[in-house]
Amino acid sequence: MKKSTSSLVDNSKMAFFNDGNQLFTTAIDNNLQFLDQGIFQMTYQKKETLVTIYLAETILKICDKKQDRYINIENSYLRGVINQKSKQFGFRICKNGQHVEFFGIHLEFLNKIKIYMIQSDFQSKYQIISKIGNGYLSSVYKVQHTISGQECAVKIYEKSNLIKSSSYEKEFLMNEINILRQVNHKGLLTLQEIFEGEKNIYIVTELLEGGPIKKYIFNQNLSDQEMIKIMQSLFDSLNYLHKLNIYHTDIRFDNILLRDSMDLQSTCLINFGKAVQFPQKRRSIINLTPQEESAQKFYMKKDIYSLSIIILSIFTKKFYQENQLVDELLMKNFKNISYIEYMELSPTLQRFFEMIFTEKYKKEIDTLTCENILEFEVFKVPLKPRNSKIQISQNLKSLVRRTSKYEPRLSQREKLEQTLNIIKLPPIHGDSPTSTGKTHSTSPQSDRFISNQLASFLKAGHFTQRKNALKQNIII
Structure with missing residues (x-):
């Protein structure tokens, strides 16, 4: 520089x-x-x-x-x-x-x-690593800052294509830059720098390494509580935008990425080219006309419906024709998703989807805001965290022990002491348990040893009785 x-x-x-x-x-x-x-x-x-x-x-x-x-x-x-x-x-x-x-x-x-502001020295500040995506008039690359080593994403536009394209394309670019400069939220893309060279325009943002959320949602068996947390993070981001009078108007799976693939709550909304802001001049205090107020309510409902369809897809693991459904919902046509009543969901989730997608609450939806939605009972259910792989490995290390189903063997001396001193016959006719059932080992080796010792003991007792009888000339 x-x-x-x-x-x-x-x-x-x-x-x-x-x-x-x-x-x-x-x-x-x-x-x-x-x-x-x-x-x-x-x-x-x-x-x-x-x-x-x-x-x-x-x-x-x-x-x-x-x-x-x-x-x-x-x-x-x-x-x-x-x-x-x-x-x-x-x-x-x-x-x-x-x-x-x-x-x-x-x-x-x-x-x-x-x-x-706009800078000009992109090539001296960043080194391109790889291409990670394409847009209609742009390409997205992973880059690295030459001094700090920080990895970022850059969206590159060819100025000649922007000049040849319709005025809408330039407006989308300027609109996205304008919105990114205003927002500062964990659930929204962060702008870092903008450059203009002789041929290209470079918009440098944070790198969302988790990739599209759609890639992970449908490949993981998530609990209702985990999906609710994803849902909460998305509505929190949208609520932040709406408080700035910014309406995304283009919420779909392709515009939701993850910062971290291991954290499904690290959702991030991107692509603000079609976003609408009221009032247009953010530094001026302007009272909205009735037409502008009506348009504002329309865009708010559109955002809420669009995001709710994403949430419905997450819970049902089905893809929907998002634009068609949003248009029908805005026209208060609830026929295509009337099956909400038959979904096997918890009562709080059931009420949420009924509020958004059924004719029962079609009047309430006209005044419903993201702030209202975040107060729903469904978001007050505590989440039970899953054990991480690190915790599981640590627990396994602490549980390293003998895993045999048999108890440790006794020494020969301990076996003889048990045999001679505390052996008793098993209980008969429901008598109380003897010390045999309480103390002897359950291993088959120990059982055989006890049986042999018992037989020897009985034989020795029988030999003593016979010897005494012979002395008294009594034949037994």
């Missing part, structure tokens, strides 16, 4: 993201809350001035002793520069052929503003 001031060419006037506005602006929202970002040396039109920079959303407030100036940095161009005199690091902001430079080491400030 470090370049000398003299060698840096300003191509912002011919750039793809140029909106035609001047570098400095006077049109700002008076309700913005500016935060101090530090003191910089500003160079503008060959004049050097010491200034303090304040930041509020995408507006920079630049204050010196004489005046305050404002720059809207959204889609302006960010370049790294070095002051030829002081050799101090700084950055240049370019817009519509005009530029201003600031010198001072404030890396935290640069990290705050770079997601709103």
Whole structure:
């Protein structure tokens, strides 16, 4: 990113993201809350001035002793520069052929503003590893940051294709960038940087290594509680969007990925090109017209229906014609999914699907929000966590022991002591158990030994009786 001031060419006037506005602006929202970002040396039109920079959303407030100036940095161009005199690091902001430079080491400030701006040095910052996906006008690659080693994803657009395509395609791209810059939620894709080269546009985001959720949902035997947790995480992400007055409008399996394939709760919504936001100018306070309010309710219901069909697929392990079903539900036609009443589900799950998909609650659905849904009883069921492979292996190690069904053998001395001292005959006619049943080993070897010892003992007793009888001349 470090370049000398003299060698840096300003191509912002011919750039793809140029909106035609001047570098400095006077049109700002008076309700913005500016935060101090530090003191910089500003160079503008060959004049050097010491200034303090304040930041509020995408507006920079630049204050010196004489005046305050404002720059809207959204889609302006960010370049790294070095002051030829002081050799101090700084950055240049370019817009519509005009530029201003600031010198001072404030890396935290640069990290705050770079997601709103366009850079040009993608090849020097990232190395492409492999291709991981395709879109209509874009390709997605796995890349690695050359300095930090962090792996990311980059969506690459050819500028020539964007220029040749319809205006809608460019609008989808600009809309997705606009939405990604606003959101900050664990269940939504995170934007990192945007670059424009001579031929391509590069949108760098986090890498969602888990892949499509559809790949795992239908190949795993999940409990109802685990599926409910997936369902909860998705509605939580959608609720976050709706609170920002952002409506995805394109929720389907292909637009739900996992950060971690081992954690099905790490769901992440992607692809915001078709998203709709009310009001359109997020920094302005605008009262919606009745038509806009009606449209807002429509998009809210569409998102809820779309996500609920995904949830239904997860529980039934069936694919549905999502667009057709959503259209029918929006028209209050519940015939194609009336079988909800016959699904074998827990009572709380049954009530959830009945609320969304049956005619019984068609009036309530008009005012139902994601926030209402997250208050449903179905989400209050505690989840019993599964044992991980690590825990199981640790438990097995702690249970290493003799696994024979027989008890350990006694020594010869212990066997003789038991035989001579505590052996008794088995109980007869339901008598109380004798010590034999309580103490002797259950192994067949021990049983044979006891039998032999018992026979010897009886023989020895019989021999003694016969000897005494002979002495008394009594024949037995």
